[in-house]
Amino acid sequence: MPHSYTSEYPANVPVEAGIKTFFEAFYQRSDIAGEHEKYADFFTNSATVFVGSRNAVGREEILQLREDMWKTVAIRLHTPLKIFPFGTGADEIMLYGIVDYTFKDKREASLEWAARAKLVKEGDIWKMDFYRVYMDTATAR
Structure with a gap:
C-alpha cells in the first residue's frame, strides 16, 4: 500500500481544506532530502521552530536546522496520524504521528512524535x- 500523508481530524471540528492540504504537503516535503529551501517556504520569515532540543528563529x-537534520539521515518518512485543531476556525494545531528513519550507517529507527x-x-x-x-528518542524502535 502506498504511503499516505493524510491525517485523521476530530469529526466534530470543521477544518479548512487549505490546512489539511498544508500539512500533507509539509510532511511530504519534510521527507525529501536536499529540498531545504522548499521546506523553509512552509514557514514565515520570522518563524520559531523547535525540534527536540534544537531551535531556530527566522x-x-x-x-541550518533543516540541513543539520539530514546530516546522518538517508531516508525519513513521516506518518502524521492525527491532527487536532483547537476548535472551529483555529489556527493553532496539535499533531501526533510516527517518523521512520534509515540512517546513512544503515541503522533504522521509528519514533512517535507530537507537535x-x-x-x-x-x-x-x-x-x-x-x-x-x-520526540522521545529513548522509545526508538
Whole structure:
C-alpha cells in the first residue's frame, strides 16, 4: 500500500481544506532530502521552530536546522496520524504521528512524535509561524 500523508481530524471540528492540504504537503516535503529551501517556504520569515532540543528563529536558522537534520539521515518518512485543531476556525494545531528513519550507517529507527503549530495566512497561503516538535528518542524502535 502506498504511503499516505493524510491525517485523521476530530469529526466534530470543521477544518479548512487549505490546512489539511498544508500539512500533507509539509510532511511530504519534510521527507525529501536536499529540498531545504522548499521546506523553509512552509514557514514565515520570522518563524520559531523547535525540534527536540534544537531551535531556530527566522529563515536562515531554519535552513541550518533543516540541513543539520539530514546530516546522518538517508531516508525519513513521516506518518502524521492525527491532527487536532483547537476548535472551529483555529489556527493553532496539535499533531501526533510516527517518523521512520534509515540512517546513512544503515541503522533504522521509528519514533512517535507530537507537535504544536501556529499557522498564519499570508495572502491565500498558510504558513507556520511557530512549530515545536516533541520526540522521545529513548522509545526508538
